[in-house]
Amino acid sequence: MMGQLPMPALAFLECSLCKKKFEPGKVYNLCECGGPLLVRYHLDKLRETWPRDQVAQGPNSMWRYAPVLPPRPESIVSLGEGMTPLLRTPRLGARLGFDNLWIKDEGLNPTGSFKARGLSCAVSMAVELGIKKMAIPSAGNAASALAAYAAAAGIESHIYMPKDVPQANYIECKAFGAHVTLVDGLISDCAKLVAAGCKTEGWFDVSTLKEPHRIEGKKTMGYELAEQMGWKLPDVIFYPTGGGVGMIGMWKAFEEMETLGWISPTKRPKMIVVQAEGCQPVVRAFEHFEQRSQFWENAHTVASGLRVPKPLGDFLILEAVRESNGTAIAVSDDELLDAGIQLASDEGIFIAPEGAACVAASKKLLSTGFLKKSDHIVIYNTGSGLKYLEAYSTRFPRS
Ligand SMILES: Cc1ncc(COP(=O)(O)O)c(C=O)c1O
Ligand SMILES: [Zn+2]
Numbered sequence: 001m002m003g004q005l006p007m008p009a010l011a012f013l014e015c016s017l018c019k020k021k022f023e024p025g026k027v028y029n030l031c032e033c034g035g036p037l038l039v040r041y042h043l044d045k046l047r048e049t050w051p052r053d054q055v056a057q058g059p060n061s062m063w064r065y066a067p068v069l070p071p072r073p074e075s076i077v078s079l080g081e082g083m084t085p086l087l088r089t090p091r092l093g094a095r096l097g098f099d100n101l102w103i104k105d106e107g108l109n110p111t112g113s114f115k116a117r118g119l120s121c122a123v124s125m126a127v128e129l130g131i132k133k134m135a136i137p138s139a140g141n142a143a144s145a146l147a148a149y150a151a152a153a154g155i156e157s158h159i160y161m162p163k164d165v166p167q168a169n170y171i172e173c174k175a176f177g178a179h180v181t182l183v184d185g186l187i188s189d190c191a192k193l194v195a196a197g198c199k200t201e202g203w204f205d206v207s208t209l210k211e212p213h214r215i216e217g218k219k220t221m222g223y224e225l226a227e228q229m230g231w232k233l234p235d236v237i238f239y240p241t242g243g244g245v246g247m248i249g250m251w252k253a254f255e256e257m258e259t260l261g262w263i264s265p266t267k268r269p270k271m272i273v274v275q276a277e278g279c280q281p282v283v284r285a286f287e288h289f290e291q292r293s294q295f296w297e298n299a300h301t302v303a304s305g306l307r308v309p310k311p312l313g314d315f316l317i318l319e320a321v322r323e324s325n326g327t328a329i330a331v332s333d334d335e336l337l338d339a340g341i342q343l344a345s346d347e348g349i350f351i352a353p354e355g356a357a358c359v360a361a362s363k364k365l366l367s368t369g370f371l372k373k374s375d376h377i378v379i380y381n382t383g384s385g386l387k388y389l390e391a392y393s394t395r396f397p398r399s
Contacts, residue, residue, distance in 0.1 A: 005058070005066040005073040006050075009042040013212055016316060024070070027129050029210045036209040036313055038252065039216050041068050043259040052231060052262040062117055062220035068256060069121060069220070070213050075128035077153045079110035081120045082220055086228045086378070091346040096363050100376045102234070103349060104225060107384030111172060113305075113352070114221065114246060114382045115145035121217030122206055123149035132156060135203035137190030139242060140169035140304045141383055146206060147176035158203055160190035166304060168387040186299055188309055208243035209313045215249045222253030225378060226263055233269050234376040236326075238358035241273040241282055242308040244317035246380065251320035269378075271320050273328035274361040276301030276336065281310055282317055286328035291315050302333050302391040303353035305382065327370060335360040337395060340385060353391050355381030 013022040017035030022028060028037055050067050058064030062082025066073065086104050093101035106114035119142065126134055135158035136146045143159045150157035159173050163182035173180045183190045191207055198205045205211065226233055233254065239247045251271065258265040275283050279299035285292065293314040299307045311317065321328055331339075333353075340356030343349060351359075358379040365371045385392060 005063060005076070007067070007072060008070055009046050009067050010070060011040045011042050013037040014040050025129075027131065027204065028212055029205055036316075037212040039070050039212060041256070043256060047260050050260070052227075052260070055227060062120070062217065062224070065220050065223050068223075070216055071121065071124035071128050076124045077127060077149050078120055079116065079148060079152060081109050081116040081217075082224060084108045084224070086225065087347070087349060089343065089347045089349070092343050092359070095342070095346060097366050097373055098362070098371075098377055099374050101362070102376075102378045103343075103347075103351070103355070104221070104378055104380050105349060105351070106221070106380060106382050107351060107355075107386075111141070111144040111148050112168070112384035112387045113141035113145065114218065114380070115141040116148070117217035117220055118142070118214030118245065119145035119149045119206075119217070122146075122211055122213045123153050123155065125213045126155060126204065127153050131204045133158065133201070133203045134206050135194045135197055136160070136206045137187050137194045139187050139307050140165040141387070142208070143178070144169050144172040144176075147173040147178035150178065151176040158194070158197060158201075160193050162186055162190065162304075162307070166388055166390055168389070186307060186309060188295075208245055208311075215245050215252070218246045219249035219253040219256075221246055221380065222250035223257065225250075226257055231263055233263060233267070234378045235269060236272060236371060236375050236377045237269045238272045238274055238362060238377065238379040240303065240306060240354035240357050240380065240382055241275055241311075241317060242306045242354075243311045244273070244282065244313050246382070247271060247273065247320055248313050248316045251324075268324050271324040271326040272358075272361065272365070273317060273321055273326070274358045275328070275330045276303050276306045276357060277330045277332045279307050279309060280330040282314060283328040283330045285314060285318060286321060291318060302388070303336060303357055305352070305354045306357065327365070329361045329364060331357050331360040331364065337391065339363070340392070341395060344385065349381070350385030351381040352383030352385055353388055354383060355379065
């Protein structure tokens with residue numbers, strides 16, 4: 001609970017497809033047209049009252065951006081999420097051929113991944129709206145984060161995840177006291193079971209983008225990057241894309257900060273979607289100039305967070321990538337594990353396979369000429385390597 005923070009400058013929620021408006025302070029999932037809802041704020045008013053220099057006076061967490069986050073201060077459930085380090089990686093940079101390569105290390109969040117940001121926000125809103133039971137289909141890390149924040153809030157959590165999720169995710173959820181169901185299938189199969197349970201059991205569905213507040217937490221990755229860079233943005237952002245919420249959220253954050261007058265509207269980073277070869281629906285849609293992705297059959301990769309065969313917000317991801325003159329690229333599991341180990345031994349940072357996929361992708365895009373040596377590049381490492389011991393142990397078998 002953070003009573004001393006300013007109130008949110010909430011205006012309304014807006015459907016990302018049909019633009020219908022909804023009043024704040026109520027429980028929502030999708031718009032009746034099927035579109036995800038986005039939260040809108042009184043940014044013009046905030047522009048007058050909330051200069052960017054004031055941000056540093058807030059807490060050392062993502063809640064320093066409280067005026068552009070939906071919960072009231074007294075509802076906030078925080079475990080210290082956000083304000084993760086932005087680390088320069090000169091040795092790896094020199095090896096790959098970059099002068100200015102950085103890692104935003106989201107592995108230092110509670111429960112070891114960036115999912116903490118979205119679920120801190122969603123659980124805070126659940127507290128505010130009186131929701132008592134939450135349910136989630138997850139590739140793994142979102143489950144751990146929901147279980148942790150629900151425990152902190154005294155809310156019941158119901159978790160559905162593939163039966164082969166990393167052991168860390170399963171053990172965390174159990175330790176946090178969640179109700180866990182392991183499913184013989186993918187996140188898309190888990191989503192169907194959650195939807196059915198929500199109907200019969202009265203759970204609130206916290207699925208990616210079906211719940212409008214997770215994205216608000218995740219957008220703070222964009223605010224934070226600007227603040228850490230002295231209110232500038234890099235030339236290029238690499239983002240490991242599953243459901244794509246981080247990508248959509250950061251794009252929203254850039255727009256909001258431009259309206260607030262905090263960053264220059266003249267230049268946005270090129271946004272680069274990175275997926276795994278065994279599950280690359282967004283890459284395929286990008287390459288085929290399509291607005292929506294198609295379901296990726298037989299999805300498989302050790303980067304379990306990227307095993308999302310059909311992201312609900314695919315059109316929003318593709319919009320951000322295209323508007324930014326970015327691109328979308330897939331790498332193999334071998335390439336991403338090699339890259340993760342290279343980064344670890346060069347820099348002392350042990351990253352998740354999802355983040356490692358971005359390292360591998362950066363090397364490829366330099367060789368194709370898409371990137372320049374001098375580009376200022378930020379790679380989002382979305383989780384800690386410690387959560388993926390099964391994947392990395394294939395490289396270091398113990399006799
Ligand atoms: C470590 C990690 N990276 C990336 C992703 C993909 O996240 P997003 O839904 O924002 O694309 C996930 C999702 O589970 C994840 O756990
Ligand atoms: Zn709509």
